[in-house]
Amino acid sequence: MMAARVSPLPLEQWPTGLLEEAYKLTNGGINAENHVYCTLANYPSLLLAWLRLGAHLYRRSTLPPRQRELVILRAMARSAGRYPLTQHIFVARQCGIDEEEIAAVVSGSAITAGEDLDKRLLLAVDELLACGALGETTWDALRSCLMVPQCLDLTATTAFYRLASWFLNCCRTPLERDQSPASIDAGEAQVQLTGDAYNGVPRIAQLAVADWPQELLAETAEWPRFKDRPELRKAGVYQTFANHPSLLDGIGGLMAHILSENSLSDCMREIVIIRSCARACGAYPYRQHVRIGREVGLSEYDLTALAQPQPRGISKPAGLLASMVDALYRDNTIDDRLWLQVTEKLTGEQFMDVIVVSGFYSLVSSVLNVARTTLEPGDADLPANFYRRSAE
Numbered sequence: 583m584m585a586a587r588v589s590p591l592p593l594e595q596w597p598t599g600l601l602e603e604a605y606k607l608t609n610g611g612i613n614a615e616n617h618v619y620c621t622l623a624n625y626p627s628l629l630l631a632w633l634r635l636g637a638h639l640y641r642r643s644t645l646p647p648r649q650r651e652l653v654i655l656r657a658m659a660r661s662a663g664r665y666p667l668t669q670h671i672f673v674a675r676q677c678g679i680d681e682e683e684i685a686a687v688v689s690g691s692a693i694t695a696g697e698d699l700d701k702r703l704l705l706a707v708d709e710l711l712a713c714g715a716l717g718e719t720t721w722d723a724l725r726s727c728l729m730v731p732q733c734l735d736l737t738a739t740t741a742f743y744r745l746a747s748w749f750l751n752c753c754r755t756p757l758e759r760d761q762s763p764a765s766i767d768a769g770e771a772q773v774q775l776t777g778d779a780y781n782g783v784p785r786i787a788q789l790a791v792a793d794w795p796q797e798l799l800a801e802t803a804e805w806p807r808f809k810d811r812p813e814l815r816k817a818g819v820y821q822t823f824a825n826h827p828s829l830l831d832g833i834g835g836l837m838a839h840i841l842s843e844n845s846l847s848d849c850m851r852e853i854v855i856i857r858s859c860a861r862a863c864g865a866y867p868y869r870q871h872v873r874i875g876r877e878v879g880l881s882e883y884d885l886t887a888l889a890q891p892q893p894r895g896i897s898k899p900a901g902l903l904a905s906m907v908d909a910l911y912r913d914n915t916i917d918d919r920l921w922l923q924v925t926e927k928l929t930g931e932q933f934m935d936v937i938v939v940s941g942f943y944s945l946v947s948s949v950l951n952v953a954r955t956t957l958e959p960g961d962a963d964l965p966a967n968f969y970r971r972s973a974e
Contacts, residue, residue, distance in 0.1 A: 585754065586756055588621055588753040588755070588930060588933075593614055596623050601614055603630055607630060607633045608636075608641070618669075621749075621750070624930065631836045632835075632938075634831075635836055636742070638829060638831070639738060639739050639832065642828050642832075644735050645739070648677045649703055650739065651670060651673055653703055653704075653707055653743075654673075655671070656704050657707050657711065657739070657740045657743040658743050658744075658747050659689075659766055660707065660708065660711045661743070661747035661914045662766055663748075663750060664751070665750040666746050666747055667688070667747075688767070689767055690704075690771075690772060699727050699728075702723045702724055702727070703736060705720055705772050706720050706724060707736075708772045709773050710741070710948050711744060712773050714863045714944070714947055714948050714951055715863060721952070734786075734823070734826045734949060734952075735829065737948050738945055738948075738949060741941065741944050744914075744944065745938065745940075748910050748941055753934075779951070780863060783954065784956055785954045787825070788822055790816075790821065791821070794824050797827070798830065798831065801834070802820075802831075805837075807842075818866065818958060819950060819955065822950060822955045823949065839938075844938075845929060845932045846932055851939060853875075853888065853899075853904065854906075856868065856888045857888050857904045857908070857940075858907050858944060858947075863947065864946065864947025864951065865951075865957060865963070866950040866955050866958070867947055868889070868962065869960045869964075870958060873962065887900075906937075910940050910941075
C-alpha cells in the first residue's frame with residue numbers, strides 16, 4: 583500500500599473547537615475518526631466548507647436513498663475512487679442494494695436502455711462525467727420521473743463525489759483498518775449525447791431574486807460574496823441554483839472558501855478555475871472567470887492558451903496548475919512525477935485547494951450546462967473544439 587501524501591490528522595490533534603463545529607454542521611452525523619475527515623482536518627476551513635455541501639447531498643438530498651447511493655457508486659467507480667467507493671458500498675447495502683446490483687453498477691453492466699429510473703440515473707452519471715452535460719434523450723427521460731430539484735441533486739451529487747474521489751486519490755488517503763479495497767472495473771462510459779447538449783432553449787428557469795424564499799434571502803445576504811454587493815445574486819448562476827434553496831445553501835461554504843479564504847493567489851485561483859471550466863465545457867463560468875482573470879492580471883496569451891486542448895507556451899506556474907487540472911480530469915489523480923513538481927512549488931493547503939477548486943467548478947459547470955443557463959453579457963466564448971471533443 584502506498585504511503586499517504588497528506589496524513590490523516592488524529593482526532594486528538596484537531597484544532598480546538600473544530601470537532602464541535604463539524605458535529606454542528608452535520609447534526610452529529612459523521613464518524614470524525616474516519617480518514618476522510620481526518621485528512622480534511624489538516625485544513626480546517628476546507629473541512630467545514632466540505633461538510634456543508636456534503637451534508638446536503640447525503641442527508642438532505644431530494645433523491646431517495648437507494649437512487650442517491652446508485653448515483654454515488656457509479657460516480658466513484660467512474661472516478662476510480664477506491665476509498666469512498668469502499669465506504670459507500672457499505673451504505674448501499676444498508677439501503678437495500680444487494681451485492682449483484684452493486685457489482686453491476688460499478689462495472690456499468692446495469693446501464694442499459696429502458697424505462698427503469700435506476701438505468702436512467704446511471705446513464706446520466708456517465709454522460710455528466712464524460713461530457714459535463716446531458717443529452718436531450720437523457721434529460722427528457724429524467725424529467726418524466728424527476729422534479730427539477732432532484733435533477734439538480736443528481737448533477738451535483740455526481741460532481742461532488744468525483745471531487746471526493748479526486749481529493750482522496752491525490753492525498754492517497756488510506757482505507758480504514760477494518761476495510762478491504764473494493765474492486766474497481768468501471769467498464770466503458772455509456773453516453774448518448776451530441777454537441778447540441780450544450781446549446782438551446784434553457785431547461786430550468788432562472789428564479790428572480792424577488793421570488794427567493796425569505797430564509798434564502800436572509801442567509802445569502804450574510805455571505806461574503808453578497809454582503810457588500812447583494813445585487814450579484816441576480817446573476818444567472820445563483821438564480822439557477824435558487825430553484826433548490828438547500829443546494830444553493832450547501833454550495834455557499836465552498837464558494838466562500840474558494841473566493842475568500844483559500845490559499846491560492848488570485849491569479850493562481852483563476853488559472854485553475856478557467857482551465858477547469860474549459861475541461862468541463864462550462865461556457866457560463868468560463869466567460870465570467872476570463873473577465874475576472876483579466877481583472878487580476880492574467881495575460882491575454884495565458885487566457886487564450888488555457889482554453890486550448892493543449893495549453894502550450896504558457897508560463898511555468900500556470901503550466902503546473904493546468905497540468906494538475908488536466909491530470910484530474912484525465913486520470914482522476916496526479917502521478918508521482920507531477921507530485922514531485924507540486925511539492926517543490928505548492929504548500930499542502932495550495933495542493934488541496936487546486937483539487938477542490940477544480941472539482942467545484944466541474945460541479946458548477948455541470949449544473950449550468952444541464953440547466954442551459956443563459957450566458958451573461960461578454961465576449962469570452964469557450965472554443966468549439968472543447969464541445970466537439972466532449973460530445974464524441
